[in-house]
Amino acid sequence: MTDSRAILLVQCPDRPGIVAAISSFLFRHGANIIDFEQHTSEDEGGVYFTRLEFQTERIDLPLEDLKAAFALDVAKPFAMEWRLTLAAERKRVAVLVSKHDHALLELLWTWKRGDLRADVSLVISNHQDLRASVESFGVPFVHVPNSKDARPEAEARMAELLDGKADLLVLARYMQIVSPEFVARWPRRIINIHHSFLPAFVGADPYRQAYDRGVKIVGATAHYVTAELDAGPIIEQDVGRVSHRDSVDDLKHLGRDLERRVLARAVKWHCEDRIIVHGNKTVVFS
Numbered sequence: 001m002t003d004s005r006a007i008l009l010v011q012c013p014d015r016p017g018i019v020a021a022i023s024s025f026l027f028r029h030g031a032n033i034i035d036f037e038q039h040t041s042e043d044e045g046g047v048y049f050t051r052l053e054f055q056t057e058r059i060d061l062p063l064e065d066l067k068a069a070f071a072l073d074v075a076k077p078f079a080m081e082w083r084l085t086l087a088a089e090r091k092r093v094a095v096l097v098s099k100h101d102h103a104l105l106e107l108l109w110t111w112k113r114g115d116l117r118a119d120v121s122l123v124i125s126n127h128q129d130l131r132a133s134v135e136s137f138g139v140p141f142v143h144v145p146n147s148k149d150a151r152p153e154a155e156a157r158m159a160e161l162l163d164g165k166a167d168l169l170v171l172a173r174y175m176q177i178v179s180p181e182f183v184a185r186w187p188r189r190i191i192n193i194h195h196s197f198l199p200a201f202v203g204a205d206p207y208r209q210a211y212d213r214g215v216k217i218v219g220a221t222a223h224y225v226t227a228e229l230d231a232g233p234i235i236e237q238d239v240g241r242v243s244h245r246d247s248v249d250d251l252k253h254l255g256r257d258l259e260r261r262v263l264a265r266a267v268k269w270h271c272e273d274r275i276i277v278h279g280n281k282t283v284v285f286s
């Protein structure tokens with residue numbers, strides 16, 4: 001049966017009347033609201049965030065006309081940033097990976113189980129190691145060598161493969177830094193799993209950094225990718241306890257479970273339009 005839900009995400013300066021304006025607009029146009037969450041932040045004098053799901057069977061306008069009417073009648077008077085999407089429009093997810101398979105496989109398993117409202121359409125890797133694993137899921141695998149010195153050629157090839165063909169890029173332990181120019185073409189549409197509890201231990205080899213620091217927890221962080229390494233808006237995190245008895249490999253072993261689960265949750269929430277980015281932070285209606 002076709003999924004007839006639409007999702008509306010809004011952020012705007014907080015003031016009385018926002019809920020009434022949105023709900024009365026949707027009511028007037030035949031929408032039936034089936035889920036509604038909101039949050040008001042004290043930042044910047046008050047910022048309002050909401051996520052609504054509504055049924056579209058009785059909407060009295062074509063979707064594009066509904067969006068135009070919302071922009072004029074509601075969004076403009078309340079200075080809203082907003083996005084309206086249809087649940088039936090599944091996002092196309094491309095995954096970039098190097099040699100580690102755990103985060104990638106969790107995504108592929110989640111997708112194959114039907115627990116991801118998206119489709120994994122392509123995997124790109126700078127190594128050949130994971131080709132067989134990826135192709136066993138029926139997903140195309142493309143090898144694109146990459147390195148600090150070959151970055152422009154690699155990213156030109158990746159742009160050919162991705163531009164207009166994917167809605168979200170996921171760096172599933174992809175171990176190459178993506179250039180600011182490449183990132184700029186995918187604003188808030190690249191998710192990375194960093195293998196530490198950011199902001200601690202950015203950059204390469206965070207488990208070695210954590211071991212040398214004598215930490216008592218290790219963590220994983222899923223965040224949107226920005227030009228600044230491992231500094232983008234955090235979407236999801238988790239931690240696990242460690243001790244002096246653990247080696248670097250023990251930290252990595254514990255961390256792998258954290259990484260794969262944290263990334264899967266972040267990707268699922270993005271694909272379900274549950275994330276609003278405000279500045280360098282997120283509001284997640286999970």
Ligand SMILES: Nc1nc2c(c(=O)[nH]1)N[C@@H](CN(C=O)c1ccc(C(=O)N[C@@H](CCC(=O)O)C(=O)O)cc1)CN2
Pocket residue numbers: 147148171173174175176177178179180183192193194195203204225226227228229230231232
């Ligand atoms: N623009 C961004 N690119 C990438 C990010 C990011 O946040 N912004 N995250 C990384 C993943 N990552 C940590 O999570 C990470 C990966 C690799 C490196 C690194 O120093 N790589 C070296 C090469 C290492 C090698 O060849 O083995 C490099 O690219 O020069 C740091 C952090 C993914 N990209």
